[in-house]
Each structure stands twice: as C-alpha cells, then as structure tokens.
Amino acid sequence: MTQQILLAICSFAMALVGTLLLSALSLVVARSGSRSRTYRYEIEARALTLLKEWLSPRQRTSYERYRYFDVVGSDTGTRYRIHHGTQTNIEELSGTGQHVCKWCFVPDGDLVAGDVMLAQKIALETNERGALSVAHRSFVAMGPRRF
Amino acid sequence: MATQIVMDRTGDTRHTFDAQDHAELEKAERRFKELTGAGFTAAVRSGPGEQRVIRAFDPAAEETLFYPRLVGG
Numbered sequence: 001m002t003q004q005i006l007l008a009i010c011s012f013a014m015a016l017v018g019t020l021l022l023s024a025l026s027l028v029v030a031r032s033g034s035r036s037r038t039y040r041y042e043i044e045a046r047a048l049t050l051l052k053e054w055l056s057p058r059q060r061t062s063y064e065r066y067r068y069f070d071v072v073g074s075d076t077g078t079r080y081r082i083h084h085g086t087q088t089n090i091e092e093l094s095g096t097g098q099h100v101c102k103w104c105f106v107p108d109g110d111l112v113a114g115d116v117m118l119a120q121k122i123a124l125e126t127n128e129r130g131a132l133s134v135a136h137r138s139f140v141a142m143g144p145r146r147f
Numbered sequence: 148m149a150t151q152i153v154m155d156r157t158g159d160t161r162h163t164f165d166a167q168d169h170a171e172l173e174k175a176e177r178r179f180k181e182l183t184g185a186g187f188t189a190a191v192r193s194g195p196g197e198q199r200v201i202r203a204f205d206p207a208a209e210e211t212l213f214y215p216r217l218v219g220g
Contacts, residue, residue, distance in 0.1 A: 050158075060196075105219055107217055109215050111155075119217065126198065
C-alpha cells in the first residue's frame with residue numbers, strides 16, 4: 001500500500017516536472033521567434049530607408065503611394081516598373097504604359113526587399129543590358145498582376 | 148566622414164572613415180578592391196535619384212554603395 005502511494009507521488013512529481021519543462025521550452029521558443037521577427041522587421045525597415053534615400057523625389061512619392069516606382073533603362077530608354085518585392089517584381093512597360101513582360105534578376109544572397117529594389121534600380125539605370133543579360137523574362141496574360 | 152555601405156543579410160553594413168586620414172583611406176581602398184573583386188558593384192550618388200557606377204576607388208566619394216553580383220531570379 002505504501003509502495004503504491006509512493007509510486008503515485010513519484011508519477012505526479014515527474015508529470016509536474018515534465019509539464020514545467022515543456023512550458024519553459026515553449027516560452028523560450030516563442031520569445032526567440034518574436035525576437036527573430038523583430039530583427040527581420042528592423043532589417044527591412046533599414047533597407048527601405050536606404051532605398052528611399054537613393055530614389056528621386058518622384059520615385060519616392062510613387063513608392064510611398066503605390067509600392068512601386070518607375071525607372072528608365074540606360075541603354076534603350078525603356079520604362080520599367082519596380083514593384084515592392086524580391087522576385088519577378090520588375091515589369092517592362094510599353095511606350096503607352098502597357099504591360100509588356102516581367103523580368104527577374106536580383107543581387108546574390110538573401111537580401112530584403114529594399115536592398116533588392118535598390119540594386120535593381122541602379123542596375124537598370126546604369127547598365128540595363130548587363131542586368132537583363134542575367135535576368136529571366138516571363139510573359140504573362142494581361143490582367144491583375146501579383147508581385 | 149565618408150561611408151561605404153555594403154548590402155548583406157543584415158540589410159547593410161556601414162564602414163565610416165576619415166578621408167583625410169591616409170591609413171583609413173588606404174583601408175577603404177583595400178575594401179573597395181576586395182568587394183569589387185568579389186563581384187560587388189560600387190555606386191555613388193551623383194544627384195537626387197541619380198547614381199553612377201564606379202570601377203575604381205573614389206577617395207572623394209562621401210557615400211559608396213556596394214551590392215552583390217546580379218543573378219537571374
């Protein structure tokens with residue numbers, strides 16, 4: 001009888017310790033995730049600040065209002081629209097402002113949107129042919145575009 | 148103070164240096180050569196929203212931005 005009581009107490013104690021350990025672990029994981037999200041947000045905010053510093057007033061206004069801005073290719077004079085994003089976010093426009101196709105090139109490495117868009121802007125405005133020579137081009141049906 | 152801004156996973160890393168200091172200027176030039184040698188493109192602002200790509204270290208540049216080699220996405 002005494003052994004059974006001891007066994008019950010031990011089982012209860014072990015379950016209690018297990019629960020406490022699991023709770024502590026969950027708390028650590030949750031805090032770590034939150035810190036990681038905050039860190040990512042800070043990186044993205046810093047990159048967007050840098051981007052805005054390098055945009056022309058017109059480009060900055062457009063980006064802040066529509067989350068895209070236009071650049072003119074240095075070699076052909078073609079107009080491109082750089083949308084907020086890190087992939088397939090460049091739209092080539094015709095002389096009448098119609099969608100022609102999408103281009104995708106990015107700086108190597110896992111960079112955030114602000115940095116990617118700034119590199120794309122500088123590349124198209126200073127070395128359009130060089131940038132497009134490494135880019136992937138895609139033709140999509142007209143209609144709502146998602147970037 | 149002049150600044151070299153290098154895009155990386157942390158957003159960017161900034162290196163400031165005194166362009167009047169010979170040792171610091173040499174260090175900045177070495178960094179320029181290392182980065183461009185590794186495929187980074189260096190650009191300086193030439194006006195509001197305008198920039199030019201530089202192939203050689205410009206000791207007079209107040210701010211030089213480096214971005215990694217471009218690849219198809």
